[in-house]
Amino acid sequence: MPNGAEIIKTTIDEFQKVQAHMRNAKEENASKTYEGLKKDYQSLKAVLTSLGVNLTEIDEIKE
Numbered sequence: 117m118p119n120g121a122e123i124i125k126t127t128i129d130e131f132q133k134v135q136a137h138m139r140n141a142k143e144e145n146a147s148k149t150y151e152g153l154k155k156d157y158q159s160l161k162a163v164l165t166s167l168g169v170n171l172t173e174i175d176e177i178k179e
Contacts, residue, residue: 131160135177
């Protein structure tokens with residue numbers, strides 16, 4: 117079973133991947149893709165916040 121640090125690291129990695137895909141979708145005007153990724157972004161952001169992670173430095177989208 118993963119410990120807290122592993123869960124946080126995995127979630128941060130996923131959060132950063134989603135943000136990268138969101139930037140690409142926005143550049144390509146892929147609005148449906150962007151909106152789908154935004155839901156993942158919001159969920160991951162909620163999880164990280166509940167785990168006490170400070171998102172100031174890693175949240176590039178800020179939505």
